[in-house]
Amino acid sequence: MSGLQLLWFVLIGVLFSGFFFLEGFDFGVGMAVQSLTHSEDEKDQIVATIGPVWDGNEVWLITAGGALFASYPFWYATLFSGYYLILFTILAGLIIRGVSFEFRKNVPTSQKQIWNWALSLGSLVVPFFFGLMFVSMIQGMPIDAKGNMTATFGDYFNLFSIVGGIAVVLLSYLHGLNYIALKTTGPVRDRAKNYAKFLYGVLYLGLVAFAVLMYFETDFFELHFATTLGLLVSMVVLTVIANIAVMKDAEITTFIASGATFVALVALIFTGLFPRVMISSISSKYDLLITNSSSSPYTLKIMSYVAISFLPFVLAYIVWTYYIFRRRIRHTSVLESK
């Protein structure tokens, strides 16, 4: 295994972490539009908190997909064709959600509710199926000698993968609530905190179930005992920190802790997979490995140059954007200044 292969394995993990950290709260806010608010004004208020940034946050996913294609084409091909209907559902969710931001702003009031629902449902479907996909993937899927995956319903939908899907939805929702608490004023802010206080209790149960199922359903504990345990513990610790912080109204700490939980989750999956990228349930001979599914050293080198030269600029203007939009969004006078 070359250093560049390892670098790109890590970078793909970083890109997915960035996606869940950032787009995670967009999904949470999207779900909250129909579940947290009491009026149309409140819906506008919380949508305004993500208005300028959600599209940029989604680019983390597109970049992760592109980087996967460029650096691990065999992984990309097996994963994307194998999870055809799952990814298709994710795409459909992203589409109805993506247009709803622009549409709900412009449609007549009588139709606005349609796009509020599109926003909320899209924001629910996408994290659920991403959770389901990654968790079923780490259990091993029927991948043949040619790298083609032909799975059946039970391979995709089983107790562990469904718990994984729900866990990612719950994490996104909490992350969104924490973001709303950080970015708004007025009744929505208090309500978001109250919801979060209750839901952290549910999340503990989810995490325990997740850890137990991981022990029985994957080989992570056998292969990588220390990192698997360590990362699971850090997910729990981060949840405790977030839970305490939300009690103490430390909004920034809560938000960072819930975001970091996602990073720990992605790290857990990637370290557990190592040195594989996809596990075959037919035979370990057919596992896709870091060593045999990556691009050529030349392509990886070029990609590394590009990433190293441009990523700092990208991060700089993203941070600058969050700084520009640092003000809290008030009730009624929504930021929208179009």
Add this chain to the structure above:
Amino acid sequence: MSIVSLARFQFAMTTIYHFFFVPFSIGTGLVVAIMETMYVVTKKDEYLKMAKFWGNIFLLSFAVGVVTGIIQEFQFGMNWSDYSRFVGDIFGAPLAVEALLAFFMESTFLGLWIFTWKMVSPKLHVIFMWIVTLASSLSALWILAANSFMQHPTGYTIKNGHAVMTSFSALLKNPQLWYEFGHVIAGAIVTGGIIITGLSAFQLLKKKVENPEFYKKSLHIGLLVALFGSIAVLTAGDLQMKALVKEQPMKFAATEGLYKNTGDPASWTLVAWANENGHKRVWGIDVPYVLSILAYDKPSGSVEGMNAINKQLVKEYGKQNYYPPVNTLFWSFRIMAGFGTLMLLVSLLGLFFTRKKNQLLYRQKWMLWILGLCTFTPFLANTAGWLVTELGRYPWTVYGLFTIKQSVSPNVSVASLLTSNIVYFLLFTGIGITMVSLVVRELGKGPDHEEKVEEQERKAAKIDPFDKEAFE
């Protein structure tokens, strides 16, 4: 129904639909950037109004363009996994670079542009829009770098049955890329100019026009942009055709409907119909000399027909069907070139009849109707152009290296593909209808709508003194 035909149908449907909105948003984005720049330079409020009004239309097209774009990136892995394995070492890189260099910039600065009208100085604000325009063009560059490799592979070697990159710079120096890029960007400029011209014309045709001067100015800017773009698009298209004669003779022969080799000088076929199964032309009207001039810039030289090219291809790559769908290519090319020329003429004449001395156009309803109907022509021309480019590559995905049949995902079922095709179709229809009705609605509000709303909001804000948390 086979997985190949369903996967091809899906690629055509999603790409055509996506490409309705790509040139729409790049083009209108450019016009909005020009309008806002004029506001910054002249400080006249009407230009600010223009930038905001047309900016709303731009944003609607941008939103649909973004969401349909994600399908494109996922689709290679989902429907064309063996293609992805074969070419991923080369093809993935421009896609990843596109996301990193262009998409982050585009989305971030668009977010800034939408939400900072009142937060930053006008000078800084217009820069955001220019960055968005630059980033969209960059994204076109990278995705076309990927497409150009499929049309004309360069900088690679075949290793263990896979294409492996040997030179990244060859990917960017590919002459095909620069023809395509020039053509696509110029086409987007025409699209933006014509859409704003056409929609303004429709507004001026209404019985009660709120602010006719606003639409007349917009129409004029639109025409100027369209004229500039039309000249560029014809130039780029001409260069591309001349390269095609050498690089992909089969595609060229098919767009000209030539089965047999032409004489010298070669005559150009204006209209024709082919019997595709019999590899024969049924009827057609020929214009002498023109094809030699189009292909070689001189009134001599013959062009090879498909039957001769087919023989060479069979010799070089083995026996299979190398004939692309001739009638589709032939007519698509004529739709593209015909509407392209029409738009050039319309923008020239339009500018002539709106000159300061004699603004005949605004008094002649039929002229406004022509401009209005032209709104739809760029969509037809853009689609037809891509049909020529992509269908003309048949039977290859990567020209000369990998065929369409080899490319498809072997593990995806007909049922899955059928489901996704149907749902995409329904989603696209719903979104398309909503999008069009919202554009009509935005147009109906008129350019002074926002001022009125703000006035109302200002009044409402005065009655609300209880908002203490606002000062936190």
